[in-house]
Amino acid sequence: MAARILHRLRHALAGEGGREEPAGGGGEAEDCPESSELEDDTEGLSTRLSGTLSFTSHEEEEEEEGDGASEELEEPPQAPGAAAGTEDGGRCWGGDLLTRQLQELWRRSRGSLAPQRLLFEVTSASVVSERSSKYVLYTIYLIRSGQFDKAPATIARRYSDFEQLNRRLRCRFSCDMASVAFPRKRLRRNFTAETIAKRSRAFEQFLSHLHSIDEIRRSPEFLEFFFLPDLQAAQRLTCTGMYREALATWANAYRLQDRLGVCNSGRFLLTLAGLAVCHQELDQLSEAHGCCEQALQLLEAQGSHPLLGPFLQAHVHLAWKVGKDKRHSEARLQDLREAGLPLQQQPSLKECLIKEPLE
Incomplete structure (x- = not known):
């Protein structure tokens, strides 16, 4: 493939130079087979093109930094008076520096502007x-x-x-x-x-x-094709006490729902409950506390939810264990008591996982 590119460049350059015949004056064919070596013509082509032939990958080009930007970068618009030989006494007010800064800004913003x-x-x-x-x-x-x-x-x-x-x-x-x-x-x-x-x-x-x-x-058929099998497997592993294996499966279900953009659904809250339970059973209390906090942020605007009471109780217990602030959760629990919710009869997060039907 590279040999063909060199072959086309040779023809283009020969056309620009009046189609000079090769030394020897013979009618030798210009064909360049794919098996030809690149090094035979690379130096000559580099000289005539007044540049450097680079066969680096696209990733390598993006990582290169220095005085010269990659040839594939679009040239930013030149500011008035930046070019050499301007009417203002031929002075240049830092055009090269401005160009490099614009190129660097374009390079950094290119990834953020591209739609994901x-x-x-x-x-x-x-x-x-x-x-x-x-x-x-x-x-x-x-x-x-x-x-x-x-x-x-x-x-x-x-x-x-x-x-x-x-x-x-x-x-x-x-x-x-x-x-x-x-x-x-x-x-x-x-x-x-x-x-x-x-x-x-x-x-x-x-x-x-x-x-x-x-x-x-957005359909349940499409979404559940991805994460429902993991939720079912994680639930079975949690019920049988295989918390380490269950934790890995809950974590993959979390990532799947995150990639699919369904981090505000009931299944996602159940996933956070599974992660919190497994982290707690494996004595990873800080991680369990973080899962409860994330769930409570999602439940902040909801007055009632089957998992709200269990998450609040788990958060208060874990916050006391790891030395975190638990006053907000205690206040929300008090509001639930005053609203008539029998918190003593509320199931734990683990009980919610076991009883939740996943079909």
Whole structure:
């Protein structure tokens, strides 16, 4: 590919210079095969272009700093009198410095101005063999564009899970789903590398298309496809006392809901309850206290909620343990008592998790 680029540059430069024939005067072909070495022509091209040929990646170009900005940066508009040879006695009032400052400002603001999208990337696919079935399990990362996630949100789904989602959405959103493609079933060769690779790309495009449609993106069918299995698994692990495993699953469910933008729903409050309980059982009291605080901020504007009393009681207890201020929560509890809420009969956060039906 690089050889072809050099070949085109050679032709363009030869055209500008009057199409000079190569030394030797022969009619040698100008064709440059892909196997040609780059170093033969790089130095000559650099000289004629009065610059430097750079084959660094885009990420490396963004990290370069110094006197010269990357050639791909747009040239900012030049201020009046900044160019050399101005009418004002030829004086320059710091044009080079201003240019570098504008370029640096543009470089920093470029990431913040770009709209963020949610990307779906199949990172791996494995063939799973069970007693009565064999299937491919696809691992998918949910990534915000322009950001690096130290702990990405992940799901693992098989073809039948995608097929069920497709069927449910077509029943409810027949018009919107008319233009959405879905990979068809195959009678054989389902486990070949070619089929798995094609389906991986198809599932990425399928989820991206669904997420681009407002009504579908907010629908329970679409949202629960991502985080409901994790909530159910975390609930089972918490009920059986496997708090460390449950904590990891609750945390992934938290990240999934955060990426999908549903951090004010009842399921998200239940997720915070699960995190608080597991942190407390693992003697991570500061983390448990932080989960309760986040939940109470979401419940601040609500006069009543089934989880409000349990969260307030847990927050008061944890705040006393870690030495944090608990007066606001105690005042809210007093308001609930005066309103006639029997706090003594309120279940704990752990009891709420066990009793909550997740279907």
